[in-house]
Amino acid sequence: MNYRQIMKDGLWTQNVVLAQLLGMCPTMAVTTSGTNGLGMGLATTVVLVASNAIVAAIRDFVSHQVRIPVFIGLIATMVTLVDMSLNAWFHDLYKVLGLYIALIVANCAVLGRAEAFAARQPVVASALDGLWMGLGFTGALTAIGLVRELIGAGTLFSQAHLLLGPKFAFMEITVIPNYGGVLMMILPPAGFLVLGLLLATKRLYERHAARSADVVAQPAAAQTIGCH
């Protein structure tokens, strides 16, 4: 498996949200704004890289029968450690992100990558898979968040300076001043709505790309592991 392929899979073909449809719980819960989506995505990426690397490092010692509890234990420990260190040493960031950190355990994309990739591949490839899968997840969450935020509140990346520091305040754009807001876009149903539209757009684009390349359109063979 070459590294280019890993990158392409993570960002597009096997995108956690847009192809594998994993991690729906955090996807729906936090994408009320672009900043929230970005924050959740980045926190998940850190955990994904670390958990993939560790799982790959110990993969020969873990027998098939007990691998799931071992992986879950490792992931939960990692998330808790990230949570505690953020709280202690990056407290201002924690006040923004803290809400999401615990949710990462419930993101089965992390377990999914440990099981589907890291348990069979060397450490470097696994860490890279974690990185690109994480960034693909971040991209999808940010995109959903931005659409919901734009229609729901008329802004883009509001409060980004809380997440990224005061230097990034330039990202905060009020697209429509004095906008009344569309409440539904901020409530959970719009999460499904926007995700559905994004999925449809991705499929349309892929069909179009396949047709213009004159090859038979093949839907991406997503590995569905079966959780929310």
Added chain:
Amino acid sequence: MSTLALWREKLGYQPLSLGIIAMITSAALAFGNHATHGDILKAEERDLQASLAQVLPEGFADNDLLKDTMKINGADGKPVTLYRARKAGAVTGTVFQVSSRGYAGEIVVLIGIDHEGKMLGARVIKHQETPGLGDKIDVAKSKWVLDFDGKSLESPPAEKWAVKKDGGAFDQFAGATITPRAVMKAVKGGLEFFAAHKQEILEGS
């Protein structure tokens, strides 16, 4: 590696490996907790100090509020922790938390009251109200909560302690009535609590 592969299939290997992993992760957690515990407490103390400073005017106290606390049982029987502000030894005001049920769970409000029972400030420090509607009680989203500054049980009179929709003196905001009502109830409850225990708060140790 082949020895490892043989070992891996033995029955004893499964519980043993699981046990070892559990021990390693527990040790990592214990170590992590030990390493971060002090700093987390310090960070939370800084948070508390920052929110205490928000509900008291600058220069209102010359003591360390976090070290001058007392506990009094509230109306519901639960102890309320009061932080007392002093100037030259005399209690000039107090800060404590009040809460009530909002539209989606508990709303916790931190309020500061001076020794005459007048509001110095109120800040919602925890809530789960609907984003875009009820979250206007958050000072970061709207200035609504600043309306409480300077109010007391006498001004406006008790029957005016309600949102305008209910014939009171306080604004509600479009689309949300339950949320401001809940904050109002919490703040009023806090003032009544102060009035009931005034003696104790101002003179007790």
